[in-house]
Amino acid sequence: MYLYPVWVRLWHVFNAVLILILIITGISMQYTGKAESALLVGFARAVKWHNITAIILIFNYVFFVVGNILTANGKYYMIEKRNFFSDLLKQLKYYSWGMFRGEKHPFPVSIERKFNPLQRISYVLAMYVALPLLIISGLGLLFPETVINRFFGISGLIITDILHITMGFCLSVFLIVHIYTCTLGARPFSLFRGIITGYHESDEH
Amino acid sequence: MRSVKSWLLILALLISVRPVAVGFNREGSSLQDTSAFVSPFLGQNERCFKCHGQGIFEYTNANLGRQVKALMFSEKIIDRIDFYDSNHKSFSCTDCHSEDYTAFPHDGKLRMEQQYNCIDCHGGDEKFAKYSFEAIEAEYQASVHFKLEEGGFTCWKCHDPHVYKISVRNSNNLKETILYDNNICLNCHADFSHFQLLTDRDEINILAKHDWLPNQSSHFKSVRCIECHSEVNNDIPVSHLINPKEKAVRKCNECHSQNSLLMSSLYKFESKEQRKDGFFNGIIMNESYVIGANRNEYLNIFSLIIFGFVILIISGHIFFRLTRKKNK
Numbered sequence: 001m002y003l004y005p006v007w008v009r010l011w012h013v014f015n016a017v018l019i020l021i022l023i024i025t026g027i028s029m030q031y032t033g034k035a036e037s038a039l040l041v042g043f044a045r046a047v048k049w050h051n052i053t054a055i056i057l058i059f060n061y062v063f064f065v066v067g068n069i070l071t072a073n074g075k076y077y078m079i080e081k082r083n084f085f086s087d088l089l090k091q092l093k094y095y096s097w098g099m100f101r102g103e104k105h106p107f108p109v110s111i112e113r114k115f116n117p118l119q120r121i122s123y124v125l126a127m128y129v130a131l132p133l134l135i136i137s138g139l140g141l142l143f144p145e146t147v148i149n150r151f152f153g154i155s156g157l158i159i160t161d162i163l164h165i166t167m168g169f170c171l172s173v174f175l176i177v178h179i180y181t182c183t184l185g186a187r188p189f190s191l192f193r194g195i196i197t198g199y200h201e202s203d204e205h
Numbered sequence: 206m207r208s209v210k211s212w213l214l215i216l217a218l219l220i221s222v223r224p225v226a227v228g229f230n231r232e233g234s235s236l237q238d239t240s241a242f243v244s245p246f247l248g249q250n251e252r253c254f255k256c257h258g259q260g261i262f263e264y265t266n267a268n269l270g271r272q273v274k275a276l277m278f279s280e281k282i283i284d285r286i287d288f289y290d291s292n293h294k295s296f297s298c299t300d301c302h303s304e305d306y307t308a309f310p311h312d313g314k315l316r317m318e319q320q321y322n323c324i325d326c327h328g329g330d331e332k333f334a335k336y337s338f339e340a341i342e343a344e345y346q347a348s349v350h351f352k353l354e355e356g357g358f359t360c361w362k363c364h365d366p367h368v369y370k371i372s373v374r375n376s377n378n379l380k381e382t383i384l385y386d387n388n389i390c391l392n393c394h395a396d397f398s399h400f401q402l403l404t405d406r407d408e409i410n411i412l413a414k415h416d417w418l419p420n421q422s423s424h425f426k427s428v429r430c431i432e433c434h435s436e437v438n439n440d441i442p443v444s445h446l447i448n449p450k451e452k453a454v455r456k457c458n459e460c461h462s463q464n465s466l467l468m469s470s471l472y473k474f475e476s477k478e479q480r481k482d483g484f485f486n487g488i489i490m491n492e493s494y495v496i497g498a499n500r501n502e503y504l505n506i507f508s509l510i511i512f513g514f515v516i517l518i519i520s521g522h523i524f525f526r527l528t529r530k531k532n533k
Contacts, residue, residue, distance in 0.1 A: 032458045032462050033458065033463065042458075043461050100525050100529045141496075144423050145422065162501070173515055
């Protein structure tokens with residue numbers, strides 16, 4: 001089943017590479033020490049690459065949002081209010097219990113439904129809540145003169161930075177879970193293959 | 206010539222309308238009203254200020270038999286308010302300058318008057334021992350500035366005794382302190398006419414020289430030049446060992462790290478307990494936010510717990526998947 005058009009695949013691969021660079025350089029900046037560490041990128045280099053990569057990511061994000069507005073791909077991100085919690089629970093039960101007992105997937109992938117309810121809510125939160133907050137706070141840190149000095153007595157920069165690293169952490173956790181859940185396809189690598197070729201292999205667990 | 210009385214009246218007026226300058230003394234944690242000071246030499250000093258206190262002065266030319274207005278050489282103008290707000294505010298002008306200056310016109314030989322250096326008065330005095338003037342003098346002699354002494358460099362070039370006031374220890378506004386202290390450096394390093402007095406080097410462009418520094422304006426507003434250009438020394442209040450430019454701090458993580466050098470320089474007078482709130486180097490956050498230096502230990506622990514929990518869930522899931530595969 002052809003599920004991932006070229007523009008989605010291109011956006012996805014760029015997004016993946018950019019996010020990985022941002023996580024590595026972000027962690028390097030946050031946990032830098034006076035002594036150089038083999039595990040971290042040097043601070044100056046980390047700042048430079050973090051800034052460059054972030055600017056490219058912003059353009060890539062705009063491409064994603066515009067693509068979702070102009071094409072049918074946007075519909076996959078619409079949250080259905082009806083049976084919202086019960087559908088989420090169904091999917092959670094399947095991942096934590098049903099799939100080990102050989103039960104059928106409660107929400108099999110189709111042209112109409114690319115994501116299961118759990119995927120949908122996590123993708124919406126990641127792409128339409130966490131990432132915009134990360135981008136806005138990141139722009140604030142890139143141009144600190146634009147950040148308000150004090151907000152209820154607290155430095156605006158502190159709030160901006162804490163928001164940025166918190167959202168960065170959330171997206172890092174999302175990435176780990178996202179990569180793991182992508183091994184839950186028909187075969188461990190079939191979903192990875194799908195996002196490269198565009199074709200989804202059915203009989204998903 | 207205006208009478209001394211009228212000048213005293215103007216001075217009293219100026220002092221009364223000045224905003225009350227309340228300084229926070231970090232060492233003693235006590236508030237001081239700096240505008241309340243009245244010099245015991247107010248009237249005596251006014252004999253000098255009536256000419257040196259502003260850009261234009263008047264005198265009676267006996268030969269012409271009339272009042273003459275003249276421009277005061279800008280380097281010889283001492284602002285009254287700055288003087289009475291400075292460290293030497295309680296001094297009489299003639300404590301440091303010759304009594305002969307009380308006569309006008311001044312004797313030309315007075316131009317050759319030897320000027321005191323800081324150590325001439327502050328050295329070897331128990332009263333000033335806690336400021337370590339001897340150690341400061343030793344640092345100065347090891348600094349790049351000392352090489353310029355033959356050309357006329359003295360303590361005065363940075364610490365004009367007429368207006369200089371200790372800033373970092375007594376200020377409750379670090380941004381103002383940074384501006385004040387950096388202006389001392391920029392007075393020569395960004396003003397070529399002053400720079401030329403001491404060196405034959407070409408004019409330097411401070412902004413271009415610091416092109417490599419990310420967020421240049423934020424750095425200039427948030428730290429003093431000496432943070433990167435001097436050797437940290439915990440034994441004296443402020444480092445005076447200005448290093449050659451090759452030895453300037455260029456590694457970001459000297460400041461952007463948990464053991465940030467700013468804690469031994471710019472923030473050394475702050476109480477380390479102040480504004481901790483779970484942040485490493487929390488004191489820096491009173492004024493600024495330094496990436497890498499301000500990490501919240503609670504957030505660190507919380508993020509590790511979440512991360513561990515996620516890994517645990519995934520590991521458990523993998524385990525059950527493998528077990529199921531085996532049992533198939």
